[in-house]
Amino acid sequence: MKKPEHPRTSRQEALRLILARSHFQPRVERIPVREALRRVTAQETLAVNTLPNSPVSSMDGIALKSANLNGGIPATDQWQNGVDFVISNTGVGIPEDFDTVVLIEDVEIDETGKLRILNIPQPGQNVRPIGGIMQAGEVLVPAYCCLGPLQLGLLSTGGVDEVAVLAKPRVAILPTGNELVPVGYRPPRGKNVESNGIMMEAQIKIMGGEPRLYPITRDNPDELVRVIQDALAWADIVILNGGSSKGSDDRAIEVLETVGEILVYEIAYGPGKHTTLTIAGSKPIVGAVGPTMGAACAVEWYVGPLIDKYFSQPRIEPRRLKVKLLDDILGPIPFAWLEVQKTGGSYVARPIGRFASMSRLIRSNATLSTPGKSKGYKAGEIVEVELRYSPEWNRQLF
Numbered sequence: 507m508k509k510p511e512h513p514r515t516s517r518q519e520a521l522r523l524i525l526a527r528s529h530f531q532p533r534v535e536r537i538p539v540r541e542a543l544r545r546v547t548a549q550e551t552l553a554v555n556t557l558p559n560s561p562v563s564s565m566d567g568i569a570l571k572s573a574n575l576n577g578g579i580p581a582t583d584q585w586q587n588g589v590d591f592v593i594s595n596t597g598v599g600i601p602e603d604f605d606t607v608v609l610i611e612d613v614e615i616d617e618t619g620k621l622r623i624l625n626i627p628q629p630g631q632n633v634r635p636i637g638g639i640m641q642a643g644e645v646l647v648p649a650y651c652c653l654g655p656l657q658l659g660l661l662s663t664g665g666v667d668e669v670a671v672l673a674k675p676r677v678a679i680l681p682t683g684n685e686l687v688p689v690g691y692r693p694p695r696g697k698n699v700e701s702n703g704i705m706m707e708a709q710i711k712i713m714g715g716e717p718r719l720y721p722i723t724r725d726n727p728d729e730l731v732r733v734i735q736d737a738l739a740w741a742d743i744v745i746l747n748g749g750s751s752k753g754s755d756d757r758a759i760e761v762l763e764t765v766g767e768i769l770v771y772e773i774a775y776g777p778g779k780h781t782t783l784t785i786a787g788s789k790p791i792v793g794a795v796g797p798t799m800g801a802a803c804a805v806e807w808y809v810g811p812l813i814d815k816y817f818s819q820p821r822i823e824p825r826r827l828k829v830k831l832l833d834d835i836l837g838p839i840p841f842a843w844l845e846v847q848k849t850g851g852s853y854v855a856r857p858i859g860r861f862a863s864m865s866r867l868i869r870s871n872a873t874l875s876t877p878g879k880s881k882g883y884k885a886g887e888i889v890e891v892e893l894r895y896s897p898e899w900n901r902q903l904f
């Protein structure tokens with residue numbers, strides 16, 4: 507019962523193929539600015555307000571009329587507060603006809619309220635003109651801008667309460683496998699907990715998508731086809747998880763051939779060697795492997811860039827680092843999981859065996875690709891690794 511050999515594609519080529527064939531029609535929704543953190547704008551957003559809407563003092567001081575400064579420091583004995591000058595603090599509108607602010611450090615006002623000016627400014631100095639902060643109609647944020655805290659403040663200043671953003675891409679997560687029981691059930695003998703779903707759901711949320719986790723589908727081709735088609739009707743991106751390999755119940759390939767065109771049958775080497783990439787119409791189906799680490803990589807390496815494409819965001823390439831190996835890596839193996847740490851100013855890495863316990867494996871924050879390196883590596887060797895997760899997950903390294 508030998509299964510057919512399929513062509514193997516490099517990870518880079520696999521990603522290129524699926525990105526080229528996936529086309530999204532993002533939906534647009536209007537949401538309150540306050541809820542728009544990390545959302546991506548659907549169009550240019552313009553200011554409603556002109557600010558300041560009257561000239562304001564740009565420093566703490568006293569406002570006066572520059573016409574009174576003609577001959578240098580004026581005689582101010584007779585000047586009255588509220589008539590010839592006013593106290594004017596930063597950001598506060600100055601009265602009409604007043605046009606210049608003297609820094610509070612450059613004046614003295616005695617107990618009787620008498621003013622003495624020590625240093626005169628240029629006419630108009632320390633005053634922000636109308637529209638100096640923003641003009642109504644000016645572009646506050648461009649289209650396809652990922653909104654951060656500063657943009658939310660900017661939009662609010664501009665009098666924008668609601669912003670048009672791209673709806674989150676819908677990502678259907680389809681766990682499959684006769685051996686799986688749902689989270690919350692004690693697995694009977696020979697069964698395993700369906701936990702990749704909850705992991706992928708979280709990955710998709712971090713990437714800005716809207717996940718929908720489906721119940722476990724049995725390894726039954728007709729049922730699998732039906733569920734994938736149902737998911738395609740709702741989702742922008744579908745993840746089929748498990749059943750990718752050579753086991754008697756592994757039916758992913760035949761099922762995917764029914765629902766779409768398989769672009770990638772297998773990746774050149776792991777993690778996630780049996781990852782498949784399929785296009786149904788213009789929607790991508792990422793077939794992720796069952797084992798958790800390979801499943802996580804499929805989401806990081808293929809679903810992440812697809813979500814970036816949906817949002818028209820530039821791709822952030824995984825970061826690479828030179829590290830010193832703390833243990834030997836016995837060859838030949840195509841890749842190794844590593845736990846990278848910073849000691850002093852340099853990086854060291856401890857290899858983690860691929861059959862290590864799950865809690866040990868998930869401490870791996872980097873992978874080392876070693877195809878063709880039949881002799882393996884010696885402790886002390888310097889190698890270049892690829893970091894997993896975004897830098898914010900690897901704070902201790904930077």
Ligand SMILES: Nc1nc2c(c(=O)[nH]1)N[C@H]1C(S)=C(S)[C@@H](COP(=O)(O)OP(=O)(O)OC[C@H]3O[C@@H](n4cnc5c(N)ncnc54)[C@H](O)[C@@H]3O)O[C@H]1N2
Nearest residue numbers: 681683698699700701702748749750751752756795796797
């Ligand atoms: N004879 C061969 N066997 C295997 C090969 C091979 O080339 N020849 N490749 C190995 C590699 S590499 C991988 S990766 C896996 C791929 O496995 P599948 O994608 O077919 O996954 P399953 O067989 O369905 O399950 C494997 C493993 O993962 C667990 N799993 C599956 N789904 C979930 C889930 N949703 N949550 C948690 N855990 C899950 C499952 O219980 C199994 O333990 O094949 C190797 N074998």
Ligand code: MOO
Nearest residue numbers: 776778779780800
């Ligand atoms: O493809 Mo598997 O994830 O290489 O172990």
